[in-house]
Amino acid sequence: MPKQPPLLVLQHTTSLSIGGIVRYRIALDSTNGHHVKSLLFRVRNTSPIYRNITPGSGPWKIAIALVRNPNKVPAAPDLIPSLGCAQVSNLEAVVAHPPKGQDFDIHENEWELEVMSEMVLHPNWVDVKVEVFAQLIEGSDYNDEATAISIEKLPQLVHPRLITCQYKDTAAICGATYPSDKQGNEIEDRNLHLVVLTHGIHGSWLDMLYLKEQIDAQNAHHGRTVTLLTDTNHAGTEEGIQMAGQRVAHDILQFTGYCDTEKGKKTLTLAKTNTTTRRTVSHVFATAKADNTDDDARSGETGDNTHKHDDNTIHSKNNNDTRNRTAPTVFPRRFSKISVLGHSLGGLINIYALGYIQEKTGGDFFAQIEPVHFLTIATPLLGVGFEHPWVLGYALTLGVIGQTGKDLSLKDRSGNKASGASSVEALLPLPECELDTSPEPLLVAMARPGSVSNRALKKFKHRTSYANIDNDMAVRFQTSTMMGIPTFDMDQFFSPEGASTQPKRNLYASAVSSTLALLFPGVPSKKKLLEALEAPSPIVVVSHVEPVVGPTTSGDGEQKDPGTPTTLKTETSATSLGSSHSSSSSSSSKSTKTSSAGSSTTKSKSRQELAEMVAQGYHTNMDWTKIGVFIKNEAHVQIIVRRKWYNLEGWKCVQDVVERHDFS
Secondary structure, X not given: OOOOOOEEEEXXXXXXXXXXXXXXXXXXXXXXXXXXXXXXXXXXXXXXXXXXXXXXXXXXXXXXXXXXXXXXXXXXXXXXXXXXXXXXXXEEEEOOOOOOOOOOOHHHOEEEEEEEEOOOOOOOOEEEEEEEEEEEOOOOOOOOOOOOEOOOOOOEEOOOOOEEEEEEOHHHHHOOOOOEOOOOOEOOOOOEEEEEEEOOOOOOHHHHHHHHHHHHHHOOOOOOEEEEEXXXXXXXXXXXXXXXXXXXXXXXXXXXXXXXXXXXXXXXXXXXXXXXXXXXXXXXXXXXXXXXXXXXXXXXOOOOOOEEEOOEEEEEOOOOOHHHOOOOOOOOOOEEEEEEEEEOHHHHHHHHHHXXXXXXXXXXXXXXXXXXXXXXXXXXXXXXXXXXXXXXXXXXXXXXXXXXXXXXOOOOOOOOOOOOOOOOOOOOOOOOOHHHHOOXXXXXXXHOOOOHHHHHHHOOOEEEEEEEOOOOOOOOHHHHHOOOOOOOOHHHHOOOOOOOOOOOOOHHHHHHHHHHHHHOOOOOOHHXXXXXXXXXXXXXXXXXXXXXXXXXXXXXXXXXXXXXXXXXXXXXXXXXXXXXXXXXXXOHHHHHHHHHHHHHHHOOOOHHHHHHHHHHHHHEOOOEEEEEEOOOOOOOOHHHXXXXXXXXXXXXXXXXXXXXXXXX
């Protein structure tokens, strides 16, 4: 008797851009599931094959993960780390049949298929086709005809009596969701804690997704935490910290409702222009392909419905404006607290954004929403270059990664109308704030005691920096710890008697290993997955650093008396930033004079001296908790678990973040 061909039971066509992700929760039907021997999950990257040779406009790749019984721990996935254009992946899942005489257990036969875009450089679209086939057992008497359930832009169930499907699109997975009870009803709590997560350069909100999901899980029991992944800088992180910071600031102000206040409407006239010109992922997914003739075939990221059928389930938690879906319209929209966390460049973007919010709202924002935790993870707080070969710093000053590279290299801004704005000014005429008028390096201006960013940072109850001790090619230890951790001896740690399990790598070896890890991510074995669950914490040192006593300040953080410059004690002598601050209420002539003075004191300094000045500013009247993390392999993306199944060594670090900090 010839073998029965597999039955097509589900099909779906969609398109994914930067930050795009979809998940399908597939379960066998309790009545007819015993007819199925195995399921075949077929995923195609249907984008034209020639796009494989144009990675600069993509890259045009997707990553795939198939997890059996995802609610159980441990759940070992089948992984396809990179699927290029015109390529197809086939993953087979064998059905677990109970012993004879026992009922079929659907809970042992459930899978989650995740398809994720790996596009980061340009907001193009990867076309994806997902199909699921059922191979029936030999001699099966299942002969139900295909009765396709077709719901526009959602997965199509061809044999709804065999499987069920719960589908989530990008907005449902990454969008902010308000706490709800077991029945799904929103909890009317007026003391919500907003946690903002910001990705780094050439990243997307997918980089912070694992962290978001862990924060949500850790705080689900009290129902007061709302996590907001910022997506306004997708494909725009090279345009400078100024522009990126203003976008994140508008993201926060819009989400909390400040833009809808009378003062917000007057002072933040660019809010709507900003979100229209640099569209967020949720807006892009809602409007993409609208003028395309093949819209229906390429969609799947739109819709706003929950669909049900008698014999199957297709749940689409699509809410393309999830951020404001259930939020009240009046500022502060039940938020009483705010915490801000940034990875890599995202930490610097957040510092600028906080200063921008402080100035544009005149302090009203932080008067109503209490700043609690400010966290940076592997963030180059002092810039990049003074710990790297000189050629890297020189390349950054030339604009290798745009205005952002110039900002990171501590390049003087003399002659710039507005840092980062010249190349795109016609596209997005962003308003300026105090930080943009100084000709000194932007990182120096943000750290200067009395600046709007510095004042905003002081308002937070807790400031924490996580830093990779080694194996981070992009962000070295000194810059991410602001000149080290007083209680940590690097030489002792890597000595034969030290705690390190491997010798310290030189920069070039770290660069090679990091590049290979990013380009060719290894697929971890089930053994490695189990080891990661039991692995010790990578946290090596936790040190509370007391503030350096500086000039006295008023209640709102404004500097009152320049006082005597202080010096931060580091491995090398640091130069004090002084106090050349011009408040937002000062006259333009005073501001210009102050900025010129700042420029004259920084223009002739080396990159090392400038970095020390920045460190001095962040330690003046500010205490920090500094945490050193040691990850054996490429650490820059491991530390935040950029991809859940590939960055296992960072799991315990993320666990430390969510358990150490109270986001209730």
